[in-house]
Amino acid sequence: MRSIVLTKGVPDFSDGAVSFNEEGHLERGKTPTVMNPNDAFALEAALQTRVRHGGHVSGMSMGPPGYAEVLEGAMESVYTDDSYLLSDRELAASDTWATAITLSAGIETYQEEVGDVDLLFAGFKTADGETGQTGPQTAWALDWPIVTHVIALDIDPDERLLRAKRLVEGDVDEIETVEAPLPCMVVTDPEFEPTYRKASHRLTHKRLRKETQNRAAAHDRHLTTWDHEDLNLDPDYIGLDGSPTIVSSVDPIPKAPSEREATMVDPSDSEGMNEVLGEFQPYAATTNGADGPNAAEGGD
Known part of the structure; x- marks a missing residue:
């Protein structure tokens, strides 16, 4: 079972140090970055799948070189085996569409050079964009089935099927059970909670945690960086030039003045x-x- 987890760095809004340029674009190089909070649920789903069924889990992100720290955090927290960063200046200022095109190219390159992917995991939205579009657009570009708002899942390896419980339109009071053939994409909901009921699962989880301590300490040796040329991407269709979204303006939310x-x-x-x-x-x-x-x- 081979999985890829998509994760992203987002501005650390709690620091109040978000920087924008004159055109209204976020200056990520001048803004503290943390892992997108919703990606943690996708990482936990990938780890649960690995504990139950074995296999290999890779982390993948698109962004500036500093996103390597986000991927290192994924390795430390959920024991990914290796990391892939899609990064160069041609990818800067991508909207969700250009990001999805780049990520799908990264996954296709991964399959050519590393191995076939069974599952692709992603969080349901990012803390900076809040659109929830990148996951579905990436699945569309790959022509893979997608299951969103997943709160529980398991795999039938013989039938090559994903069986999942998902919230209906995000409503916590209504749950449906669905199936999808592999390969497919899973978008987790914040209500997702991993379960390890068997003793063998808990022992495997403990072993993976111990193995990862040494691997994460030398993260650079497990990191592969691909630029747009490695991915065979035309600069006209990626980055700012390939982004149909037009940002008319950005109004940062000011800090409330102290009144006491x-x-x-x-x-x-x-x-x-x-x-x-x-x-x-x-x-x-x-x-x-x-x-x-x-x-x-x-x-x-």
């Missing part, structure tokens, strides 16, 4: 602590849902 002043009080300062108590007394909790200064005396 903090006063530091030393616990040993009895006068200061009395002032703090006086501030909190009007908001003190009461019992029995009653209000007023004598509310605590009410009841039976």
Whole structure:
């Protein structure tokens, strides 16, 4: 069983250091990058499949050289065997369509040089784009079946079938069971939870974790980088030139100004602590849902 997990670096919005150029394009080189949170569920699904059925799991990402750290994180957390980074300047500023074309070319190149792929995993959307389009577009480019919003799955290797439970239109109250022939693409939902019920599965999981510690420590030796020439891609159909999406403007969300002043009080300062108590007394909790200064005396 051979799987590829697509993962992406996204701006670390929590740092408030997102940088845009004059044309409204995100300057990723000047913005802290972390792994897209939703990709963690895709990685867990790939790991569960490997634990249950064996095989090989590769991580793949398209982006600047710094995305190698994202792939290294995938190796550390879910024990991928190797990493593939699709990266050069011709790929910069790709929209979802150009990204999908590049990723599908990367997967086809992988199959030519490494081996046939049975499963392709992806998170259902990225924290920066929020479109959820890249996964389905990549499956379309490969002409593979796709199952989205997957919350549980298993493989029938003899029948070469994926059996999965998925949320219907993302509704957690409605679940359907579907089948798809391999190879196929799986887009996981944040509700996905891996399960390892058998002792043999838990032992395999432990063994893989130990093996990965040494591999992740030398991630560069397990990283392959392909540019657009390696993928036989025409520059007119990738990157900014190959992106039909037009961004009219980008308005970063400003940080809310601080509206409160903090006063530091030393616990040993009895006068200061009395002032703090006086501030909190009007908001003190009461019992029995009653209000007023004598509310605590009410009841039976």
